[in-house]
Amino acid sequence: xxxxxQLLQYLLSGLSTGAIYALIGIGFSIIYNATGIxxxxxxxxxxLGGMMTLFLLEALHLPLWAAVPLAVCIVTLVGxxxxxxxxxxxxxxxxxxxxxxxxxxxxxxxxxxxxxxDKDTHAIPPFSGDEPIMLAxxxxxxxxxxxxxxxxxxxxxxxxxxxxxxxxxxxxxxSYNPRAAGLVGVDVRRMVLLSFMxxxxxxxxxxxxxxxxxxxxxxxxxxxxxxxFCAAIIGGMSSGLSTVIGGLILGVLExxxxxxxxxxxxxxxxFIILLLILFIRPQGLFGKPESERV
Amino acid sequence: xxxxxxxxxxxxxxxxxxxxxFSVNQGxxxxxxxxxxxxxxTLFNIATGIYSQTSGQVxxxxxxxxxxxxxxxxRLGMVRTFQNIELFGKMTVLENVMVGLHSRSSSGLFxxxxxxxxxxxxxxxxxxxxxxxxxxxxxxxxxxxEANNLPFGRGRxxxxxxxxxxxxxxxxxxxxxxxxxxxxxxxxxxxxxxxxxxxxxxxxxxxxxxxxxxxxxxxxxxxxxxxxxxxxxxxIQDNPEVIAAYLGDDD
Amino acid sequence: MKRExxxxxLFALCVLVAPxxxxxxxxxxxxxxxxxxxxxxxxxxxxxxxxxxISLGHAAFFGLGAYGSGILTTTFSWNxxxxxxxxxxxxxxxxxxxxxxxxxLKGHYLAMATLGLGIIIFIxxxxxVDVTGGPSGFPGxxxxxLGTLVFDSDLKNYYLVWSFVLGCVLLSVNLANSRIGRAFRxxxxxETAARVMGVNARxxxxxxxxxxxxxxxxxxxxxxxxxxxxxxxxxxxxISVELLTMVVIGGLGSIYGSFLGALLLTMLPExxxxxxxxxxxxxxxxxxxxxxxxxxxxxxxxxxxxxxxxGLKKGKGDAHA
Numbered sequence: 001x002x003x004x005x006q007l008l009q010y011l012l013s014g015l016s017t018g019a020i021y022a023l024i025g026i027g028f029s030i031i032y033n034a035t036g037i038x039x040x041x042x043x044x045x046x047x048l049g050g051m052m053t054l055f056l057l058e059a060l061h062l063p064l065w066a067a068v069p070l071a072v073c074i075v076t077l078v079g080x081x082x083x084x085x086x087x088x089x090x091x092x093x094x095x096x097x098x099x100x101x102x103x104x105x106x107x108x109x110x111x112x113x114x115x116x117x118d119k120d121t122h123a124i125p126p127f128s129g130d131e132p133i134m135l136a137x138x139x140x141x142x143x144x145x146x147x148x149x150x151x152x153x154x155x156x157x158x159x160x161x162x163x164x165x166x167x168x169x170x171x172x173x174x175s176y177n178p179r180a181a182g183l184v185g186v187d188v189r190r191m192v193l194l195s196f197m198x199x200x201x202x203x204x205x206x207x208x209x210x211x212x213x214x215x216x217x218x219x220x221x222x223x224x225x226x227x228x229f230c231a232a233i234i235g236g237m238s239s240g241l242s243t244v245i246g247g248l249i250l251g252v253l254e255x256x257x258x259x260x261x262x263x264x265x266x267x268x269x270x271f272i273i274l275l276l277i278l279f280i281r282p283q284g285l286f287g288k289p290e291s292e293r294v
Numbered sequence: 295x296x297x298x299x300x301x302x303x304x305x306x307x308x309x310x311x312x313x314x315x316f317s318v319n320q321g322x323x324x325x326x327x328x329x330x331x332x333x334x335x336t337l338f339n340i341a342t343g344i345y346s347q348t349s350g351q352v353x354x355x356x357x358x359x360x361x362x363x364x365x366x367x368x369r370l371g372m373v374r375t376f377q378n379i380e381l382f383g384k385m386t387v388l389e390n391v392m393v394g395l396h397s398r399s400s401s402g403l404f405x406x407x408x409x410x411x412x413x414x415x416x417x418x419x420x421x422x423x424x425x426x427x428x429x430x431x432x433x434x435x436x437x438x439x440e441a442n443n444l445p446f447g448r449g450r451x452x453x454x455x456x457x458x459x460x461x462x463x464x465x466x467x468x469x470x471x472x473x474x475x476x477x478x479x480x481x482x483x484x485x486x487x488x489x490x491x492x493x494x495x496x497x498x499x500x501x502x503x504x505x506x507x508x509x510x511x512x513x514x515x516x517x518x519x520x521x522x523x524x525x526x527x528x529x530i531q532d533n534p535e536v537i538a539a540y541l542g543d544d545d
Numbered sequence: 546m547k548r549e550x551x552x553x554x555l556f557a558l559c560v561l562v563a564p565x566x567x568x569x570x571x572x573x574x575x576x577x578x579x580x581x582x583x584x585x586x587x588x589x590x591x592x593x594x595x596x597x598x599i600s601l602g603h604a605a606f607f608g609l610g611a612y613g614s615g616i617l618t619t620t621f622s623w624n625x626x627x628x629x630x631x632x633x634x635x636x637x638x639x640x641x642x643x644x645x646x647x648x649x650l651k652g653h654y655l656a657m658a659t660l661g662l663g664i665i666i667f668i669x670x671x672x673x674v675d676v677t678g679g680p681s682g683f684p685g686x687x688x689x690x691l692g693t694l695v696f697d698s699d700l701k702n703y704y705l706v707w708s709f710v711l712g713c714v715l716l717s718v719n720l721a722n723s724r725i726g727r728a729f730r731x732x733x734x735x736e737t738a739a740r741v742m743g744v745n746a747r748x749x750x751x752x753x754x755x756x757x758x759x760x761x762x763x764x765x766x767x768x769x770x771x772x773x774x775x776x777x778x779x780x781x782x783x784i785s786v787e788l789l790t791m792v793v794i795g796g797l798g799s800i801y802g803s804f805l806g807a808l809l810l811t812m813l814p815e816x817x818x819x820x821x822x823x824x825x826x827x828x829x830x831x832x833x834x835x836x837x838x839x840x841x842x843x844x845x846x847x848x849x850x851x852x853x854x855x856g857l858k859k860g861k862g863d864a865h866a
Contacts, residue, residue, distance in 0.1 A: 095652030104832030111826025368743030397743025
């Protein structure tokens, strides 16, 4: 294969994994903006999406079109339960307690998944076959198109929700100033709950659409979650376009790095980028430094 | 002793302070007053290195201290207290004051871990001196109490004791009388005078006019981010502009 | 001060006589690991419980100590003691250097950054096969020797590891009760106020990070020489979380609490063998339950629980009377 074809191939697969990172990253940002919490259990929502779909497909023999929405609903309920049981009791706790509680939650969810299902790696069948599509010398799977398509739809929905619905606007108000939002009648606690549900839903869907490409297992949540967080950091914890671009940049860099440098160190790339961004531009690639008002 | 030159501070397009200049004389009590939103606390945070100003200079004893981190200022002899009392809540009252002596002690990580004789001696000195400062503000009987459990007024005294333990040449107090009852305020006024009598320059931002007029040697009035005027309490009380700023301009 | 000394003497006495009861049983071996875990938990507690700075990458420093000692003594035939000291100094220096940018971050961001750092180092353990042996591990590390004494049995290793633990606990308790320890707690409680008091928060945070990393590296060296074989999974993210659990369960800001946490989390899986593999579920649940219901850890929570129970009884009695 020529180098240019190879590069195109890396670019395409990088964009589709990047889209997944973007979805997960937006999940992080939504919760962060509503609560100031980085939810370490975000990756577990992603894992649950894939595993739950698999379970519904194989154990209950549901068709794909029914299994996917049902799985998303179940994971959304998990998000709801997580907020109620773990986050709400600690509303005024220190950041360290919140970090610890979400880590505890993540481990618990992961462990329970292992307990309920197993430790094996599973494949979910692709949504519409695996006939490769040729594109200027590079191959593309139908699943790649699904991923890109669903991502575009989800991000548009997300944007519409935050800009054009009452709940969305109320959530934005909470992220700017929760106390003021509370004073004008926004139910801040409901918004926090909603943010966990939306993040769980987006995360689970990301986990479902990527599963046919990368397989799924009880422990895929750690890496996917962390990379989603990396995307969000590149995007400055925005729940909009910057995080999407952050995800795409990360996906492409990772796939180029894996192809051209070393596949073993592929995972390290994301974390080196993460550290560099945190050290040099903690406000994200596109953000302006804020003047801190204490 | 402290000189502010042309301080301007802009927060995301909002001008909080505009070209404010004044100076504080050594050994005096200077009050900074002004209606809500006049920029008093912002000015304070700039003078003590918590914020860095958009433009202008802060000169302390002839040295430009703009942009120096807060911990350097303490070593230069400038220390502050906070409007909402910032104590080390999970430490005892005594330990709070002992932290105030941190910048005046020097045993390092290893000397402390290995209990070197000089570190042990220094620790004893810190402890003794901390007790003296608690006596100075009159709460030595509460030394072993956890700071979180102090009543508000005592917390204020502890904060002042802790600041004094830094051996400052200048102490800045952000609304020291806020939340105190009239009895406690009287005690505070007496305490601030005793601090001045030790030769320490005092600057306070305060709402309580009675206290300010009572103890201050000079007063600076801010309004809407600008300096309105400055002078002795007498002059300020008689200044029509000040009265207008406080009562609101109706014409 | 005197009370601290008495507490330490009691602790040391328990450590000294424990082998009388367990000598020869497999628990002796478990107790060696309790010791290593205590070192790690105390190290993390200095950073997290005292200075209030979280790290989710501490297992990596443990690993650097283990691999450093393993490689220097096996591949390069260094004297193990010299290797241990060298590695400790190198790891401390590395942590000191990385500490400046990393500890500028706060709370959640710091947690993520240390997690990232830990994972990068973990990936290197796995991928740098020529040096570390990669996923299949690094065998053939010699036991430590002191003159003619070779630390090759559980009993000898017990005394070896626990003398380090006693030293570490004594020094940590001293530090915690000194001006430096006070400054750590002040930073934890109210960083701005601490800085206004002249506490150089940035430097102190980096110092405690380096110290903490150094203790972990020493624990790693001991682990390598005790085990004689090391492999990457012992230094992964799960281990960092396990350490965090020990510190939280024992009690943030309590040195002896860390020992309690290490003891509990190392012993429990031995008694709950049926939970093998699933112990991680247990850690997760324990972390959550403790954070919600006993945020002070066992050392503070248990006395409080007793007080409450006593109060409850008394309250009932009063109602009846």
